[in-house]
Amino acid sequence: MNIQFTLKKNICLLVACIAFVWTSCRLEKISPVAESAKDITGTWKVISATRNGTNLIPVFDFSQFNIKFDASAGTYSLVNPVPFIIAADGKFALDDPNFPFKITFTATGSSSVTTVFNYPIVSGARQITLTFSPGCAQNSYVYTLIKK
Amino acid sequence: MKTRLRIKGKKLWLLCAVVLLGISLSCCYLIINSVNQPASAVVGSTVSITVNATSHTNSSGTAHMIFGILAPKGWNLSKNAKVTYTSSKGNGNMTLIPAAIINNHAGGLSWAAYMKSFFGLEGNLIDDMEWIPFQSDAIITYANGDLMTVAINIQITNIGADNNPTLVKLAYVIANDVNAFTFDGNDGDSSPTSEYYNEFTTPCFSLTGGTGDLVDFCNPQLTTIDPPKSLDNDIVTLTYNNNIVSTPLGTNAANPAVYICATATTSDGKTLNACTPGPKTMMTQTSAGSGVYQITFWPKALFGATTGQSIVSMTYYITNQAGTIQVGYGNTAAAFTYKFKCL
Numbered sequence: 001m002n003i004q005f006t007l008k009k010n011i012c013l014l015v016a017c018i019a020f021v022w023t024s025c026r027l028e029k030i031s032p033v034a035e036s037a038k039d040i041t042g043t044w045k046v047i048s049a050t051r052n053g054t055n056l057i058p059v060f061d062f063s064q065f066n067i068k069f070d071a072s073a074g075t076y077s078l079v080n081p082v083p084f085i086i087a088a089d090g091k092f093a094l095d096d097p098n099f100p101f102k103i104t105f106t107a108t109g110s111s112s113v114t115t116v117f118n119y120p121i122v123s124g125a126r127q128i129t130l131t132f133s134p135g136c137a138q139n140s141y142v143y144t145l146i147k148k
Numbered sequence: 149m150k151t152r153l154r155i156k157g158k159k160l161w162l163l164c165a166v167v168l169l170g171i172s173l174s175c176c177y178l179i180i181n182s183v184n185q186p187a188s189a190v191v192g193s194t195v196s197i198t199v200n201a202t203s204h205t206n207s208s209g210t211a212h213m214i215f216g217i218l219a220p221k222g223w224n225l226s227k228n229a230k231v232t233y234t235s236s237k238g239n240g241n242m243t244l245i246p247a248a249i250i251n252n253h254a255g256g257l258s259w260a261a262y263m264k265s266f267f268g269l270e271g272n273l274i275d276d277m278e279w280i281p282f283q284s285d286a287i288i289t290y291a292n293g294d295l296m297t298v299a300i301n302i303q304i305t306n307i308g309a310d311n312n313p314t315l316v317k318l319a320y321v322i323a324n325d326v327n328a329f330t331f332d333g334n335d336g337d338s339s340p341t342s343e344y345y346n347e348f349t350t351p352c353f354s355l356t357g358g359t360g361d362l363v364d365f366c367n368p369q370l371t372t373i374d375p376p377k378s379l380d381n382d383i384v385t386l387t388y389n390n391n392i393v394s395t396p397l398g399t400n401a402a403n404p405a406v407y408i409c410a411t412a413t414t415s416d417g418k419t420l421n422a423c424t425p426g427p428k429t430m431m432t433q434t435s436a437g438s439g440v441y442q443i444t445f446w447p448k449a450l451f452g453a454t455t456g457q458s459i460v461s462m463t464y465y466i467t468n469q470a471g472t473i474q475v476g477y478g479n480t481a482a483a484f485t486y487k488f489k490c491l
Contacts, residue, residue, distance in 0.1 A: 135382030
């Protein structure tokens with residue numbers, strides 16, 4: 001009969017709708033991409049330096065100073081040193097290879113020094129920003145390094 | 149028919165007096181009337197200072213009283229000063245305001261930084277000073293038209309904790325934490341001030357004794373060193389100002405650059421020299437004809453100190469390019485002296 005036909009039609013429609021709804025969602029399993037280890041291997045030079053907020057670049061020659069990091073050996077070396085967080089060559093370590101927040105320098109034969117490690121990407125290039133006091137504790141220096 | 153406003157002379161004066169009285173009652177002010185402070189003291193002694201102020205309010209409310217002192221950082225007044233007050237609204241103590249407390253008017257700055265940015269160094273010439281902020285431990289309630297007198301007493305123990313003889317202009321500010329350093333908008337009225345705060349800078353205070361070098365915040369110096377406190381592993385900027393007095397070096401135009409002739413004393417008792425006019429010792433003029441010459445150097449490198457050597461002090465002269473003319477401390481034949489230390 002007409003009523004039966006309409007009912008059947010509606011049931012079919014309902015089943016079709018449920019089927020569509022059921023199949024429309026698909027659970028996708030996304031595996032998180034592992035954060036890459038921060039490799040700072042290379043030779044870095046100073047591009048910005050301040051002392052208590054005063055720009056030192058125009059008045060002090062940083063052009064000859066370099067720091068070379070070798071991540072595989074965990075060592076660093078200074079070329080033509082300037083007042084820096086550490087005065088001699090030695091070993092370095094990041095507190096976390098993937099998400100580093102601190103860097104520790106240990107000059108050969110002396111105690112280690114830890115400072116905050118900033119590693120931003122600026123204009124497509126990684127930079128290292130270090131804050132430290134090589135002399136009096138009240139004098140704060142901020143050096144920004146870029147890979148040569 | 150014309151109608152005329154008929155006021156008799158006597159009534160006109162009365163009207164004027166009422167208007168003036170009304171204006172003066174509607175005004176508020178805070179003023180430091182006097183500061184009782186000794187002209188000099190000896191390093192390590194105890195010094196008492198009293199700051200007398202009057203406050204007149206034009207509204208009612210409650211607030212903490214704020215008090216700030218400008219003093220050399222080396223005195224460490226946040227530890228060495230005890231502040232109390234006696235007032236017509238009661239007596240009490242004033243406690244140090246922690247750096248974490250900021251005021252609505254301060255734009256995110258601590259009270260100490262707010263005072264420094266607002267008042268600066270109050271005429272002192274070396275930026276090695278700090279404002280130390282205190283507030284009353286009690287909240288003060290005031291009514292419209294209240295006249296309050298207050299005497300703030302500061303007791304500084306071990307004055308000159310850095311052991312340096314010092315000449316300095318100490319300064320004080322009184323305010324409240326609600327209005328901070330703002331105006332009441334009635335500028336030009338009959339109040340002594342139109343500010344909710346008042347600062348007071350004292351004449352040069354002389355601190356004698358001590359084993360360090362004289363730190364003169366009051367008078368322009370031929371040479372200054374930045375940072376004022378530094379070690380041999382700091383980067384140091386030495387500035388020579390040829391405009392203070394007439395020196396044997398002559399005019400600024402005659403000296404496109406001057407040179408430093410310095411002798412360092414090391415911790416192992418040796419002396420190291422940097423006295424040859426050349427690129428290493430050259431002080432360049434900040435701009436042509438300015439008469440202000442600067443050199444920025446790393447003391448360890450300038451004097452060629454070895455790894456184990458530390459430089460404890462240096463003496464220096466400013467010379468001409470030929471090294472034949474020397475200018476010393478206070479334009480005399482004595483050398484300038486500087487000790488590398490952090491206090």
